[in-house]
Amino acid sequence: MYIRKFLLLLSLCFVISGFAQEELLEELGEIAIIDQKVMMPMRDGVRLATDIYRPKGTEAVPVVFSRTPYNFNTWGDGEMRTRTLQQALDWVRKGYAYVVQNERGRYFSEGEWDILGVPLTDGYDAFSWLSRQSWSNGKIGTIGCSSTAEWQMAVASLDHPAHAALIAQGFGAGVGKVGRFNEQGNWYRGGAHQMLFTAWLYGVEHDKFKPRIPAGASQEDLIRISRFYDLAPENPRVDMKEALSHLPLTDLLQNIKGKREIFDKMIIRKPNDPAWRTGGLYHEDMPFNKPGFWFVSWYDVSTGPNLELFNKLRQHPDPAVADSQFLVIAPTLHCRYTRATENTVVGERNLGDARLDYYKLYDKWFEVWLKGGSPDLLDDIPRVQYYTMGLNQWQTSTSWPPEGxxxxxxxxxxxxxxxxxxxxxxxxxxxxxxxxxxxxxxxxxxxxxxxxxxxxxxxxxxxxxxxxxxxxxxxxxxxxxxxxxxxxxxxxxxxxxxxxxxxxxxxxxxxxxxxxxxxxxxxxxxxxxxxxxxxxxxxxxxxxxxxxxxxxxxxxxxxxxxxxxxxxxxxxxxxxxxxxxxxxxxxxxxxxxxxxxxxxxxxxxxxxxxxxxxxxxxxxxxx
The missing domain is CATH 2.60.120.260 (Galactose-binding domain-like)
Incomplete structure (x- = not known):
């Protein structure tokens, strides 16, 4: 009986989620041109699945761009899909085109995926394609947290003229060597393997024998197929606490019947392996000339290297670049910024009212860099906003660590x-x-x-x-x-x-x-x-x-x-x-x-x- 009740409740949740998504799509349809499953070509011929939501009308608009390995198919169930539609609606209302794209090898995108190793040129080529569209004003801002942020720093080093600014949150997995940290995208800390990627890869890596859409499928075919086939693997639940205890480490994913191709080559890669330089990681010797708004949290895996990168960019030899870097440090877990409440509990500790109007910060940031708004809009944004636990208050500073x-x-x-x-x-x-x-x-x-x-x-x-x-x-x-x-x-x-x-x-x-x-x-x-x-x-x-x-x-x-x-x-x-x-x-x-x-x-x-x-x-x- 309990199983039947659980399944009924689960089905009800999916129905409610489906209703929410249909309502969002309907609302979007009233103000936006919705162009889904656009197969954007890269320089090597691989096509990346892209959904585009842009305001109706003939005026050229700036682009807010998010690239992700996660599933955003709006015809499926799940938080990611609903959130994508809500973000699209919010940005279109503000006069932006919102574009979300899957990394190569993920879901409907063609090619082979490689964690931390997707070619930087994919980002560059996407910027070129978007800036050429008649509805684009040629200004692109990137945004995202975790895996939707980790590619932004390295692609910024290519200095595409259309890439106007970035908002990176929980972005440590995109950092290789910076200052006192050599974590190689969170794979290491102090030379010790961080096991988060083992668990994460089990949940997200697609099998080499996964079903694939035939090459050359038309947009019409892809839209139709996406209503019925999600291409999302359903991984059996695993007690990861027990699974991570297995030895040797090389056989860990094999022991739980996980997908192994990426893990097999990563687990034997040492901190000084030249392969770390061939993928999508940003290293401190790469150029960086873009305005950056950096969001960090105290209980995230990557706090130290994130802060070290901010400080490095604040010491940029070009004062214009140094002055266009801003930082927020929240007292939350990974990518939980907007989930803070008036009684924010992290673990067992009550950290008080840790709320912050993040969306207001995003709006001002892109208004200046994508729409040509007055730089004065940034004057009331502190250089550094950080939350002090125990005091349970937001504080401001002109630097990190704070002055004094x-x-x-x-x-x-x-x-x-x-x-x-x-x-x-x-x-x-x-x-x-x-x-x-x-x-x-x-x-x-x-x-x-x-x-x-x-x-x-x-x-x-x-x-x-x-x-x-x-x-x-x-x-x-x-x-x-x-x-x-x-x-x-x-x-x-x-x-x-x-x-x-x-x-x-x-x-x-x-x-x-x-x-x-x-x-x-x-x-x-x-x-x-x-x-x-x-x-x-x-x-x-x-x-x-x-x-x-x-x-x-x-x-x-x-x-x-x-x-x-x-x-x-x-x-x-x-x-x-x-x-x-x-x-x-x-x-x-x-x-x-x-x-x-x-x-x-x-x-x-x-x-x-x-x-x-x-x-x-x-x-x-x-x-």
Whole structure:
């Protein structure tokens, strides 16, 4: 009976969704020319499926363009399809043509898809085609979040004259090497594989034997077919928390009968592989001359490199380019900007009223860059708008980190027993003299599991956001260092830097770190986290293994946050060697890791003394 009720409810949802889409199409039809399944030709002859919604009339209009790997077929069910129609309606009402296109190899688009590897020329060719249309005024603005944003930075480097401005949200998967980060499109952090792409590929990759529309199908045929055949695979549900535990990593998708072609070649690609330079990733040595409005969130997987890219562009040698970069940082999960409410809860932590009028910002941005509106429209948009958690307020700044920020140094200290919440680890302001090292055993068969955090796209494996970490801190393989209660309210906003002095009896291992806000009642909310694979401690172009008994200096990739530590709160960091399954486990052997099935236990040490002063540097805003 319960199954029948569930199926009835599910069917009702589809019916309601279908009604909503038909109503949107009808409303659009009153004000717009709807031109669906336009097969836009690329320079190699591949055609990309494109839906175009433009105002009725003869006036040439600017184009708001979104390119995506996701399904926007308006004759199917689902949030993406309804949202596409709603966005089309909103932009047409404002006097824009709204164009949405599938990447090559996705759904009705021809060709072969490759995550992070779709040719940059596809974007350039699309700009050329759109700017030549009689209904286009020759100005194109790109917009999107996550996979609809990650291609924008690299194609901007080609400097197409019609590409007037971009709005990129949650865009870290489009960043290769930038500043202190070398994540290769979120595939890595500190040289450790981020497992989000494993789960994501299972859900979105199309099989090489997928049904295909015959080459040369007419627009009329495609529109007719799209009403009956969605070309969307229906993947069996998988317990991703269990699935990601499989070894070796190379067989992980095969083990759950997933599509493997892209994953098979990506999982063995190391951080310095030249292939990262052949796809669609933006690297810091590529030119960039476009106005950019950048949207970041505190509990996203890509916060650090996103902020690093903004800062790089703000230092552009051309003042006009530098001055046309703006930033918003929200306290939300990946691409959840507009879902903030008057009581925004992220994980377990209530972050207050985090709403912001995003659509007003979009409107002003494109009014200036696509319609030739007065630049004065941007005068009341702060250079940086960021949400400070704990204070639970939006704040503004002319830079990131905010002006007046000073780094405060805390040293790690203990009597050699910092293991767990019940140990003696401290954060102190003076360099320790003769502290003994803290030691713990990292067993890949029993890793520290990810609990909350700055994640996306891992199915049921990890729930993102802020959670009370005390139950994790009971583990003996987590070192816990906590400051004294703060004597005054303290805003921490910017990049958090850490230098660790480490040793191990293993040839290779990982070191993970987490920043935490500890409330007076002991509640410990995570703010950000990072990891570093020891073999890459001196750069990603070489692997250098550890020797037992030797101490090594490791600079962790920076963490990022804006958090208000109220008087009486304490600053805490956790150190361990795993954060799984956000990051793949290091098996500690010094081998490839991706093709191994057994690991070894590593006895790892964190040193903190006058000779080896492990430390964390916290950005304090002076007001």
């Amino acid at each position: 920020t000073q780094m405060k140094r805390y040293y790690l200290s203990s009597n050699g027993r910092a293991n767990s919440l019940y140990g003696d680890g401290k954060l102190i302001e003076t360099k320790p003299e003769n502290d003994p090292a803290d030691t713990y055993a990292y067993d890949p068969e029993n890793p520290v599991y990810s609990y909350g955090g700055n994640v996306c796209c891992t199915g049921n494996a990890v729930e993102g956001g802020a959670f009370d970490q005390r139950k994790m801190e009971a583990r003996n393989d987590i070192l816990v260092y906590t400051s004294q209660p703060l004597e005054e309210d303290t805003e921490v906003s910017g990049f958090i830097e850490a230098t660790l002095f480490v040793s191990s009896d293993a040839r290779d291992t990982d070191f993970s770190i987490k920043l935490i806000d500890v409330y007076p009642d002991g509640t410990a909310y995570n703010l950000d986290e990072t990891i570093q694979r020891a073999r890459y401690r001196n750069g990603y172009d070489k692997e250098q293994f550890m020797k037992a008994g030797e101490v090594y200096k490791i600079e962790m990739s920076p963490m990022s946050t804006s958090n208000y530590f109220k008087k009486g709160h304490r600053i805490r960091i956790e150190i361990s060697s795993s954060n799984f399954p956000r990051f793949a486990r290091n098996l500690n052997t010094g081998g490839n890791n991706y093709d191994e099935t057994e690991g070894v236990i590593a006895i790892n040490n964190i040193h903190h003394s006058a000779k080896y002063p492990s430390e964390i540097r916290i950005p304090i805003v002076q007001k």
